[in-house]
Amino acid sequence: MDLFNSALGKNITFMHPAYFIISGFIGIPHVKYYYVFLFFVYIISVLGNTIVMAVICLDHNLRAPKYIAVFNLAFADLFGNSALVPKVLDIFLFNHHHIPYNDCLTFLFFCYTCLSMQALNLVALSYDRLIAITFPLHYQVKVTHRFMLSLIASFWVFVITVVLLAVGLLTRLSFCESVVINSYFCDHGQIYRLACNDRTPNSVIAKLLPLVILWLPLIFILFSYSYIGYALSKVATVQERVKAFKTCTSHLLLVAIYFLPVLMTFSLVGNIHPNARIINLSLTSIFPPMLNPIIYVLQTQEIKESVKKLFKITKQSKITVIIINQSINK
Template sequence: MIVSCSFSYFGSHIDDMKLENDTRISEFLLLGFSEEPELEPFLFGLFLSMYLATVLGNQLIILAISSDSCLHTPMYFFLANLSFVDICITSTTVPKMLVNTQTQRKVITYDSCIIQIYFFLLFIGLDNFLLTVMAYDRFVAICHPLHYTVIMNPQLCGLLVLVSWFMSILHSLLQTLMVLRLSFCTKVEINHFFCEINQMIQLACSDTFLNDMVVYFAALILGGAPLSGVLYSYSRIGSSICGILSAQGKCKAFSTCASHLSVVSLFYCTALGVYLSSAATQSSHASAVASVMYAVVTPMLNPFIYSLRNKDIKGAVNVFFRGKP
């Protein structure tokens, strides 16, 4: 009788321990960039300025394109979508960081962290695919100008954007579900300004081999394939431009893709720099600082690049504000 009671006690005690170990972490700490309180006002002002510039600049691009019928073309249709995605990228991460900086409470709930991972991966993937689609659009415009309106018809443009959304949703859903299978024990400090997926995987106390494989495979397929498409498109564009005899013709052909090429270079160079630097140094703080470039700075600079190098956008903005050409 005593033995049975002892087994019953130890059995219930073990069950309690299992329940305790299976308890999900409810909060994470986003350490951000600095733990020094005197730097918090500077960081708050800096990121608030960049966020407002991103939202206002990209909204201006969208309004200018939608209000000017002359800009209702495939190139500007993709640009309006890119501007919308850029607003969404920064809105996924920066507002929470600003709130944490202002309140001095660097806490994010588990559910909010998972939601942030999902939407950040969704919009970064969309940015990646849209840049590839825009490179294809420039390839058709320069290499097949006589067939441009036939090839880049409204149905194809809508289909390309729809496929980009579909692929991005599948990817972000897969990565988020893979994070949900992980368990977190005691170390809940994320040395980043948002819930970055690689940081989350490193904090897990369960086996992360499958998660690492999914991340690497997705980076290879969903990162390498679009980048290859961009490089192929611009290699063909470069060959076509070199074949143009007149210098004026070369300049005009190059000017049609200069803005997009600048944005592509900025996005891919900063994104690759994040993962290469983090893989080389294993420094979470360095990765967080580098992530600012493609997650905050690049979306902020996109409207400036397109408006400064594009006469059509300048004209549309002028009409939008002044009501006359």
């Protein structure tokens, strides 16, 4: 960050606070029950995403390019919830509301990076479905392992670059008065609005982030499914349409779970209580990473069969060990 600031001018001095105060859940009635809920959501998220990642790694039948994107989504979900939930519980459950300046920016970077990556990963999965259904004969050529790895890598580079820019612009701000962040984490919008010097670049990046991370991915996904719907309308039989559409159900559920709560929260931003907004946004952050692996295990036949196979092998291994131990004891 010092390198970033030096590029702005050698003689510029910024007033950085020693710490910020996170105050988001303070004053919400019975909020400790919500912390227990967050803890269980986090545990389910860790177990679910770990299982999905393990199954994709261990089962050689899941080597299609599509599952590279599924693996990456599980990784982003796991990493994102691990960056967010334990820190939120530490802040509010153990009253560690004072968070050092650099730690706050680091917290912001990891949370925004993983949340943004989840949206772009849904774009990769929608592209996979678009080609598979509308150009099935070209699928093996257009959607290769190399292409999917390159697409996912480019998304990571793009997201990290944009979020680093947002964090870097925060370091040029001076904080002369309040350091209280009325959110459940180090929220970019809440931080830059506390500054007392020119924050125009931060305002621009704050408007740009939702556009490139939320609206453009959603527009691409809607366009993809509009084209898929148009292509399916030309299919001769209803059975063929239903069969093709079933391959999209898991992805459509993921899209709905990720985008609908965000859009509802932002559309009602001026009409809901600040406490309700904080609860809604926190649920929007932690719920999709918990539900994504459950949806993929239940809705995707290949993963469902792989999970059954994995648990069957584990059970047989335990029985074999028990038999061997009994034989040795005799």
